[in-house]
Amino acid sequence: MSGREGGMVMEEEVMVNRKVVLKHHLPPDRMPKESDMELVATDTVRLRVPSGSTAVLVKNLYLSCDPYMRSRMTKHDEPSYVPDFVPGTPISSHGVGKVLDSGHPDFKVGDYVWGMTGWEEYSLITSTEHLIKINHTDVPLSYYIGILGMPGLTAYAGFYEICSPKKGEYVFISAASGAVGQLVGQFAKLMGCYVVGSAGSDEKVNLLKNKLGFHEAFNYKKEPDLNKALKRCFPEGIDIYFENVGGAMLDAVLANMRLNGRIAVCGMISQYNLGKHDGVHNLLALIAKCIRMQGFLVSNYYKCYREFEEKVVQYMKEGKIVYIEDIAEGLENAPSALTGLFAGRNVGKQLIVVARE
Ligand SMILES: NC(=O)c1ccc[n+]([C@@H]2O[C@H](COP(=O)([O-])OP(=O)(O)OC[C@H]3O[C@@H](n4cnc5c(N)ncnc54)[C@H](OP(=O)(O)O)[C@@H]3O)[C@@H](O)[C@H]2O)c1
Numbered sequence: 001m002s003g004r005e006g007g008m009v010m011e012e013e014v015m016v017n018r019k020v021v022l023k024h025h026l027p028p029d030r031m032p033k034e035s036d037m038e039l040v041a042t043d044t045v046r047l048r049v050p051s052g053s054t055a056v057l058v059k060n061l062y063l064s065c066d067p068y069m070r071s072r073m074t075k076h077d078e079p080s081y082v083p084d085f086v087p088g089t090p091i092s093s094h095g096v097g098k099v100l101d102s103g104h105p106d107f108k109v110g111d112y113v114w115g116m117t118g119w120e121e122y123s124l125i126t127s128t129e130h131l132i133k134i135n136h137t138d139v140p141l142s143y144y145i146g147i148l149g150m151p152g153l154t155a156y157a158g159f160y161e162i163c164s165p166k167k168g169e170y171v172f173i174s175a176a177s178g179a180v181g182q183l184v185g186q187f188a189k190l191m192g193c194y195v196v197g198s199a200g201s202d203e204k205v206n207l208l209k210n211k212l213g214f215h216e217a218f219n220y221k222k223e224p225d226l227n228k229a230l231k232r233c234f235p236e237g238i239d240i241y242f243e244n245v246g247g248a249m250l251d252a253v254l255a256n257m258r259l260n261g262r263i264a265v266c267g268m269i270s271q272y273n274l275g276k277h278d279g280v281h282n283l284l285a286l287i288a289k290c291i292r293m294q295g296f297l298v299s300n301y302y303k304c305y306r307e308f309e310e311k312v313v314q315y316m317k318e319g320k321i322v323y324i325e326d327i328a329e330g331l332e333n334a335p336s337a338l339t340g341l342f343a344g345r346n347v348g349k350q351l352i353v354v355a356r357e
Contacts (some may be wrong), residue, residue: 029275324348
């Protein structure tokens with residue numbers, strides 16, 4: 001294919017663009033399966049932005065798997081806070097990419113960027129409002145969908161803004177070895193808190209205690225009584241609960257909170273594949289113990305992004321914070337990586353490598 005620009009005939013490269021599409025909407029009451037998605041290798045893409053547009057064409061390098069994507073696989077009658085996926089089109093998620101062409105003054109060819117993109121090799125990004133140029137290319141670029149991206153900002157806003165932490169407080173984090181939880185624990189440790197995490201395997205518990213610096217951790221799948229497990233770890237009760245899972249864990253935590261405790265409701269992954277959500281029985285504790293329980297969305301905190309990025313890069317360079325990633329190689333392995341989140345197969349931040357450069 002060729003085009004005329006400035007009097008010169010330019011070759012316009014057209015490439016095969018492999019993509020992972022959602023085959024159909026899922027009912028709300030079951031786990032996602034790999035067979036709900038498929039790899040399509042027949043489409044092509046022109047590696048130029050349409051002339052006159054402010055779009056950015058990226059080569060996708062790393063793609064993210066996040067629990068909230070499950071909700072997007074179901075069709076909602078009432079619009080959700082994120083739009084439903086459209087069957088037959090690529091799944092979308094945060095990603096890191098390299099700019100191949102740009103009609104936008106803020107993004108140049110060769111820049112690395114992160115933001116919402118498609119599960120495909122190349123994406124034409126027309127909505128650039130939340131596309132962010134990567135400033136630090138001396139850290140792994142994949143970190144921009146983990147510790148330096150949306151999950152990192154979630155941990156930062158959720159802990160420092162919602163939890164109002166103080167030195168010496170008792171902090172509990174569920175799904176503690178995951179993309180968000182591992183960072184919350186390290187922030188709490190840096191603040192001088194006593195930090196305990198729960199996770200779903202002995203391998204994860206070991207990482208929490210020996211790599212991520214948690215004071216204590218337990219495998220919730222092996223605990224016959226969550227209330228007793230929490231009493232064992234927190235004989236004096238919990239000041240701050242960073243909620244990632246919901247369900248039975250939330251009830252057990254409510255029974256172990258201290259006076260003036262705070263619960264940051266980040267997520268409730270145990271409920272994401274249920275048609276009818278579990279009830280919560282111990283809410284009375286909120287009154288007697290004067291507990292503040294507050295939900296939040298990371299999308300309301302992008303104004304703090306650069307402040308957060310600089311602080312966390314600094315912590316990383318000083319060796320004060322580490323980050324564990326679980327890397328799936330190739331778009332063809334993306335469906336299994338995404339479904340793995342709901343079975344707890346990921347150890348650390350789950351991401352997909354599409355290309356390394
Ligand atoms: N509010 C926001 O803006 C915001 C932004 C980002 C993320 N989130 C939420 O934050 C939470 C953590 O997200 P993440 O990206 O860090 O995910 P993640 O922890 O890296 O991965 C999900 C983990 O959840 C655990 N899990 C899965 N099913 C479970 C169940 N039925 N009961 C208990 N645990 C279960 C598994 O770990 P185990 O092996 O430990 O079970 C799994 O590895 C999610 O609830 C997510 O929706 C919220």
